[in-house]
Each structure stands twice: as structure tokens, then as C-alpha cells.
Amino acid sequence: xLGKNLVFVAGFVLSAGALFSAxxxxxxxxxxxxxxxxxxxxxxxxxxxxxxxxxMPVALGHLLLLTNDLRxxxxxxQVIAIFHTDAGHVxxxxxxxxAERGVTTGNPYKAIVAELVQRGVQVELCGATAKAHNxxxxxxxxxxKVNTDAMARLTQLMxxxxxxxxx
Numbered sequence: 001x002l003g004k005n006l007v008f009v010a011g012f013v014l015s016a017g018a019l020f021s022a023x024x025x026x027x028x029x030x031x032x033x034x035x036x037x038x039x040x041x042x043x044x045x046x047x048x049x050x051x052x053x054x055x056m057p058v059a060l061g062h063l064l065l066l067t068n069d070l071r072x073x074x075x076x077x078q079v080i081a082i083f084h085t086d087a088g089h090v091x092x093x094x095x096x097x098x099a100e101r102g103v104t105t106g107n108p109y110k111a112i113v114a115e116l117v118q119r120g121v122q123v124e125l126c127g128a129t130a131k132a133h134n135x136x137x138x139x140x141x142x143x144x145k146v147n148t149d150a151m152a153r154l155t156q157l158m159x160x161x162x163x164x165x166x167x
Contacts, residue, residue, distance in 0.1 A: 126153070
């Protein structure tokens with residue numbers, strides 16, 4: 001089981017999908033005036049803090065929605081998520097997360113991060129954030145890459161034509 005946070009995200013994804021369907025139970029179904037089909041996407045999510053809906057970081061839910069949209073459109077592309085500053089702890093394994101956050105519950109976001117990595121999202125941690133917190137590669141969840149620093153990486157990706165999304 002992927003945990004209650006992923007269930008919440010799945011509910012968020014399903015709820016968002018329901019908004020776009022022509023449900024016969026609705027008195028006035030939603031009409032989509034601008035259908036979007038993503039053929040190619042180069043997107044970088046700049047995640048420096050966790051805006052939440054309940055306990056769920058909105059950025060994680062939006063990353064799942066975007067990967068669903070790409071898959072449903074048959075689109076190609078690259079989605080990169082860069083965690084830094086006050087959001088870097090999302091990338092930590094249970095032991096490091098517990099030490100960083102002063103808890104014993106482990107990283108509640110690890111299943112969602114694993115799902116994003118499985119879907120092909122390149123999840124990165126800012127090297128400057130890691131250094132400021134004394135985190136090392138062994139502290140990270142599987143599949144997390146470390147960049148030099150978020151600002152340089154975001155600049156590089158934008159120069160390469162990536163669209164930046166920010167919560």
C-alpha cells in the first residue's frame with residue numbers, strides 16, 4: 001500500500017478528473033472550451049516550500065496531474081522537480097527525515113516521490129540546501145539526484161527551453 005498521502009493524491013487526481021467529465025448527474029456539465037493535448041513538454045517544477053492542501057504538498061499533486069496529462073495525451077517530454085530551501089526534506093529517507101524534522105514517523109512523502117520517479121520525473125535536490133543541512137547522498141530516497149544549486153540549475157533549464165512551474 002502506498003500510504004494515506006498517495007490515497008489523498010489519488011483522490012485529488014480523481015476529483016480533478018471529475019471536474020472535466022460530463023457527469024449526467026450534474027445539472028449543467030462542465031464544457032471544456034480549450035482542450036489541451038500535450039505532445040511535448042519540457043517542464044521544471046521549482047519547489048522551495050510546501051504549499052499544502054491538508055497535509056498534502058500541492059506540488060506533488062500537480063506533478064502527478066501533469067504526468068497523467070502527458071500519459072493520457074500520448075505526449076513526450078521531460079518533467080524535472082527541484083526541491084530546495086524549505087522543501088528539501090521531501091527527498092530524505094526515513095532516518096534522515098526523522099532526524100531533520102524531529103519526528104519518528106518517517107518521510108510521509110516517500111511513496112509519492114517513488115511514484116513520480118517511476119513515472120519518469122527527474123527529482124533533484126539542491127546541493128546548497130543539502131550542504132546547509134549536512135545531508136549526504138546516503139540520506140536521500142532512491143532515485144534522487146543532487147544538483148550544484150537550485151538557482152543555477154533553474155537558470156540552466158530555462159535557457160534550455162524548460163517552462164518553470166512554481167507553487
